[in-house]
Amino acid sequence: MSLFKEDTVSPFLILAALAAPTTAADAATQDSIVVTAAREPLDAESAPVSVTIFGSETMQALGLPSATDLLRLSPGVSVATTGPRGTQTQLRIRGAEANHTLLFVDGIRFNDPAAGNEARFELLTTDSLSRVEIVRGPQSALWGSEALGGVIAIETADPIGGTKASLLGEYGSFDSVRASAQFAAGTDTAGVSGSAGWLSSDGIDSFGDGGENDGFETFSASLKGIVRPADGIELGVAGHWIEGTSEFDGTDPVTFARADTLDETRNRIGAIRGWAKADVDGWSLQGDLGWLGSTNRNRLDDEPLNRTSGERLSAGAQVSRTLGRSRLTAAIEHQAEDFRARDQVYFGGTDQDRGRHLTAFIGEWHARWSEQISTDLSVRHDSFSEFRDATTFRAAAVIEPTAGWRLHAAYGEGIAQPSFYDLYGFFPGSFAGNPMLKAESSRGWEAGARWQSGAFSAGITGFSNRLNSEIVDTYDPATFLSSTANAQGKSRRRGIELDGSWRLSAAATIGVNYTYLDAEEQKTSGTTPIRELRRPRHSANLIANGTAGRLSWGATAGYVGKRGDTDFDFFPSPRVTLDDYLLASLRLGWRINDRIEAYARIENAFDADYQDVVGYNTPGRAGYAGLRIRFGD
Numbered sequence: 001m002s003l004f005k006e007d008t009v010s011p012f013l014i015l016a017a018l019a020a021p022t023t024a025a026d027a028a029t030q031d032s033i034v035v036t037a038a039r040e041p042l043d044a045e046s047a048p049v050s051v052t053i054f055g056s057e058t059m060q061a062l063g064l065p066s067a068t069d070l071l072r073l074s075p076g077v078s079v080a081t082t083g084p085r086g087t088q089t090q091l092r093i094r095g096a097e098a099n100h101t102l103l104f105v106d107g108i109r110f111n112d113p114a115a116g117n118e119a120r121f122e123l124l125t126t127d128s129l130s131r132v133e134i135v136r137g138p139q140s141a142l143w144g145s146e147a148l149g150g151v152i153a154i155e156t157a158d159p160i161g162g163t164k165a166s167l168l169g170e171y172g173s174f175d176s177v178r179a180s181a182q183f184a185a186g187t188d189t190a191g192v193s194g195s196a197g198w199l200s201s202d203g204i205d206s207f208g209d210g211g212e213n214d215g216f217e218t219f220s221a222s223l224k225g226i227v228r229p230a231d232g233i234e235l236g237v238a239g240h241w242i243e244g245t246s247e248f249d250g251t252d253p254v255t256f257a258r259a260d261t262l263d264e265t266r267n268r269i270g271a272i273r274g275w276a277k278a279d280v281d282g283w284s285l286q287g288d289l290g291w292l293g294s295t296n297r298n299r300l301d302d303e304p305l306n307r308t309s310g311e312r313l314s315a316g317a318q319v320s321r322t323l324g325r326s327r328l329t330a331a332i333e334h335q336a337e338d339f340r341a342r343d344q345v346y347f348g349g350t351d352q353d354r355g356r357h358l359t360a361f362i363g364e365w366h367a368r369w370s371e372q373i374s375t376d377l378s379v380r381h382d383s384f385s386e387f388r389d390a391t392t393f394r395a396a397a398v399i400e401p402t403a404g405w406r407l408h409a410a411y412g413e414g415i416a417q418p419s420f421y422d423l424y425g426f427f428p429g430s431f432a433g434n435p436m437l438k439a440e441s442s443r444g445w446e447a448g449a450r451w452q453s454g455a456f457s458a459g460i461t462g463f464s465n466r467l468n469s470e471i472v473d474t475y476d477p478a479t480f481l482s483s484t485a486n487a488q489g490k491s492r493r494r495g496i497e498l499d500g501s502w503r504l505s506a507a508a509t510i511g512v513n514y515t516y517l518d519a520e521e522q523k524t525s526g527t528t529p530i531r532e533l534r535r536p537r538h539s540a541n542l543i544a545n546g547t548a549g550r551l552s553w554g555a556t557a558g559y560v561g562k563r564g565d566t567d568f569d570f571f572p573s574p575r576v577t578l579d580d581y582l583l584a585s586l587r588l589g590w591r592i593n594d595r596i597e598a599y600a601r602i603e604n605a606f607d608a609d610y611q612d613v614v615g616y617n618t619p620g621r622a623g624y625a626g627l628r629i630r631f632g633d
Contacts, residue, residue, distance in 0.1 A: 103153075204619050
């Protein structure tokens, strides 16, 4: 059922957004450090682009188990899930494509080279996380490919500075079980932290015709160690392991229409990163070495269908020099990727082994001209082995004209490299790749203002981006051959983000944000642009949490406006409209003693009946209860 007419906005939403924050952050957000808005970490108030931060206190107060449940509360972020939790999840920032978001996990590039360069958000849970950072807008001048729409950086617990541990157990609707453990043990100079989490559910019938339920199971583990043998010197290593199994409803092998099938996918990602840093006499030196490996196996009724695997080896070095109010940074990065595909149903017809690499050179100049004005300039050149090189640029400025006011503006460029399937195809004689493709590119700007007075803040940001050389699918009806090509037209994404926050007291912090997005694509130059799919024109979020004595609480409400989608059950495939919906959650916790907290939470509190992707159902109202036990500091 539709809540609002399409292309109209409730005046309440606008007023609320102007009057409250992105409380996508803890109350102390302005004192936090932003790690991906520049090559060297910045204070949040100095960040020249739009950033949202979720801290550990906010995450624990809300109690949401999936990272996407949290990410979708940020302004400018839209999420589309193909059915229940655990199934394919795509995230888009400011209307960009699903493979235009670069994900870092403890500094490791986490996009999956064996899954079209997309980040596997459906595998990420919040139980091991201490911090989530979302930087919106093109950031390829800093971080390269896939940072076209924005960057998401998530971190696990810092092992330095104390000993602590926690355990969590939860049970609820759909026979769902959640269990996790975290620990950190360290001094001021060395420490180790780790986590393990398990999330399992019988799920729902995602196709919705009375068939079997589609369940999922996810396990994750992490370990991080840091040593600081002397002032200004740090050595570190971080490792992650994630594996998940998800049942889903696919397509009928004869009609190719959606059907209640026994499809299943099994995914694994392992990654490790080591680094060394030294800060001496105004100089900052850093070296990184990282590796990521992934496997994706698809089955139908326990019979193998196909599998893909990928590896990425990353190495980098960076040097920064502080001179007065300026900081100059130079860096070099190298990435090597391998891709492997095998099938059991086409007698090896889709088998392939591919590899590619890139080398990038980065420069950045961050200058503080006065107490009121700072600027940031960065440039990056990527030398690709398989397609045309690319150079990207970013320029940004922050002005604080008077106490409580902050103005910011930025111009940025982004790129996204073709996936292995884009370049080399999937099945000979059916879907052929195009090795002549070039990287997708984007140019855009944002400008905004923020006002803060005591416990109250509010901000507004306007943005506009144009996507060039978009990689699109092509079909030749004469040969029945599909392929890929760079679109000749330009796609446009523009909009406004409003946010604010109000910390009434320790008992209540309230935040609201609203996003207006106008996203259109043009595959052929000179043709009329059409509206992009799965991107709501209007979206809004409320986040609230607090503590009062032994009681803690957290609540969210997210409105997603109408979106378009394509129904592939018919030929030619028509465009359809998905209704808007409102998702709300509530968590109430009661501290039994200093160590033990009992809690209950509810998801989809208003029992919204909605779809993110046409034809695939999502869970209704669900309730959960659990215990959290804390030890140490």
